[in-house]
Amino acid sequence: MSILDKFAPLGQSYAQLRELGADPFAVTFDSMRSPVEATIDGRPVLVFGSNNYLGLTFDPRMVESGIEALRTYGAGTTGSRIANGTYLGHTSLEHKLAEFFGRRSAMVFTTGYQANLAMISTLAGRDDVLLLDADSHASIYDGSRLSAAQVIRFRHNDPDDLARRLRRLEGQPGDRLIVVEGIYSMLGDRARMAEIAQVKRETGATLLVDEAHSLGVLGANGRGAAEEAGVEDDADFVVGTFSKSLGGIGGFCVSNLPDFDILRVCCRPYMFTASLPPSVVATVQRGLERMVEQPELRQTLHRNAHRLYDGLSAAGFILGPEPGPIVSVRLPDVAVAATFWTALLQEGVYVNLALPPATPDSHPLLRTSVTAAHTDAQVDRAIATLTKIGAALGVLETNNG
Amino acid sequence: MADFQEIVEHIIGHLRKVVPPGTEIAAESRIVGDLGLDSLVVMNFVMALEDDFDVSLTMDSLAKVETVGDLARTLEALTKR
Numbered sequence: 050m051s052i053l054d055k056f057a058p059l060g061q062s063y064a065q066l067r068e069l070g071a072d073p074f075a076v077t078f079d080s081m082r083s084p085v086e087a088t089i090d091g092r093p094v095l096v097f098g099s100n101n102y103l104g105l106t107f108d109p110r111m112v113e114s115g116i117e118a119l120r121t122y123g124a125g126t127t128g129s130r131i132a133n134g135t136y137l138g139h140t141s142l143e144h145k146l147a148e149f150f151g152r153r154s155a156m157v158f159t160t161g162y163q164a165n166l167a168m169i170s171t172l173a174g175r176d177d178v179l180l181l182d183a184d185s186h187a188s189i190y191d192g193s194r195l196s197a198a199q200v201i202r203f204r205h206n207d208p209d210d211l212a213r214r215l216r217r218l219e220g221q222p223g224d225r226l227i228v229v230e231g232i233y234s235m236l237g238d239r240a241r242m243a244e245i246a247q248v249k250r251e252t253g254a255t256l257l258v259d260e261a262h263s264l265g266v267l268g269a270n271g272r273g274a275a276e277e278a279g280v281e282d283d284a285d286f287v288v289g290t291f292s293k294s295l296g297g298i299g300g301f302c303v304s305n306l307p308d309f310d311i312l313r314v315c316c317r318p319y320m321f322t323a324s325l326p327p328s329v330v331a332t333v334q335r336g337l338e339r340m341v342e343q344p345e346l347r348q349t350l351h352r353n354a355h356r357l358y359d360g361l362s363a364a365g366f367i368l369g370p371e372p373g374p375i376v377s378v379r380l381p382d383v384a385v386a387a388t389f390w391t392a393l394l395q396e397g398v399y400v401n402l403a404l405p406p407a408t409p410d411s412h413p414l415l416r417t418s419v420t421a422a423h424t425d426a427q428v429d430r431a432i433a434t435l436t437k438i439g440a441a442l443g444v445l446e447t448n449n450g
Numbered sequence: 451m452a453d454f455q456e457i458v459e460h461i462i463g464h465l466r467k468v469v470p471p472g473t474e475i476a477a478e479s480r481i482v483g484d485l486g487l488d489s490l491v492v493m494n495f496v497m498a499l500e501d502d503f504d505v506s507l508t509m510d511s512l513a514k515v516e517t518v519g520d521l522a523r524t525l526e527a528l529t530k531r
């Protein structure tokens with residue numbers, strides 16, 4: 050008997066997965082040769098499962114900025130933002146972020162996960178109500194568990210359901226905080242931002258948008274789904290991460306609220322963890338500049354996204370609802386998904402394997418993603434490899450009658 | 451407003467659509483433990499109930515629900531408010 054006994058059922062599921070030859074949770078890249086080429090167990094693989102949407106991880110200027118900051122400021126800060134962990138780089142990055150988003154204030158966190166944990170748990174207090182999209186990321190759910198507020202889920206991306214639930218709260222005291230994501234991480238579908246913003250306006254609620262997957266991806270300037278939908282004024286708080294399009298790590302929140310800075314002394318996931326290393330901060334700040342300087346990266350990304358989506362769709366795969374940097378293939382069951390994933394890796398294509406309950410509709414997904422760094426030839430190779438294996442496993446819909 | 455027994459019958463009506471035919475369901479049935487429903491099926495069926503009764507269940511109150519009867523009592527309390 051041990052305290053770990055309660056995980057026995059999980060252990061059994063994991064063991065079954067490994068029996069199928071798949072251990073998606075223990076993949077180790079021995080080297081990265083480019084943003085999209087790696088080696089695993091000494092064998093070259095094309096990476097079609099990352100969040101490196103703009104392909105910036107090897108940008109020479111970002112790498113140089115990081116090295117310079119590492120030399121100048123050392124390996125880490127060894128302290129929290131509210132103690133000895135705020136260097137010039139941290140405040141400078143906050144200014145640049147606020148400027149980029151056209152907002153009054155910005156706060157930088159050590160990860161995007163912590164940014165959600167911090168903002169959601171702190172903004173929604175005892176008498177308030179949190180309204181979460183049912184398909185929210187774990188960091189949003191975890192933030193809601195740390196909050197003292199009542200938590201209500203609404204149907205995924207359904208502004209009418211959100212409106213109904215807000216109406217049911219009429220007369221009840223307290224603030225309402227709506228949380229949505231710009232692009233949802235599993236199926237790659239976009240938030241219906243315009244309608245959600247309208248519900249928010251009509252009900253006087255506060256809106257937080259997590260642009261984790263949409264920063265640098267959506268909007269004329271890459272500010273995300275709120276920019277694309279023309280409703281940035283309604284997004285009271287925008288949260289995001291540096292670990293995807295910006296190729297680094299870290300999280301942030303920007304806002305126009307005048308008293309925003311009070312959060313620095315009450316957000317526990319901001320106060321009680323060490324700040325980002327100066328090298329990461331420098332890399333990310335340069336990454337933000339590179340993103341702004343190269344809007345063509347966004348165009349290439351969308352071209353690649355359409356190429357992959359159209360190719361897989363034509364082959365007969367069941368995909369997420371719309372083309373975008375995340376293209377997810379729905380598979381009938383875990384056994385097929387694990388076999389598919391393993392075969393893909395053997396053929397030199399790495400994708401993410403997403404298993405229920407982390408997936409929205411209890412089907413496993415091969416979560417593929419494209420970046421601006423993929424060439425047409427690489428995208429075509431991915432399509433061909435997926436199609437070959439998909440045909441062999443009998444998961445293609447034959448739509449020719 | 452619906453009373454407890456009516457709510458139980460209503461819930462069982464929804465559950466019949468998602469459990470294998472012939473499954474016995476009573477107020478004492480544990481929704482996950484006895485009926486073997488996964489979390490997604492539970493969420494969808496709870497959302498349908500929320501529509502029917504025009505209420506929203508908080509995640510906290512749902513976490514305390516184990517049986518059909520628990521769920522009925524939670525809905526009853528909300529509709530009485």
Ligand SMILES: Cc1ncc(COP(=O)(O)O)c(C=O)c1O
Pocket residue numbers: 160161162163165186188230234259261262290291292298299300
């Ligand atoms: C929607 C969403 N929010 C937040 C995060 C957390 O980001 P980070 O990797 O910076 O912790 C992720 C990434 O996994 C995400 O998908």
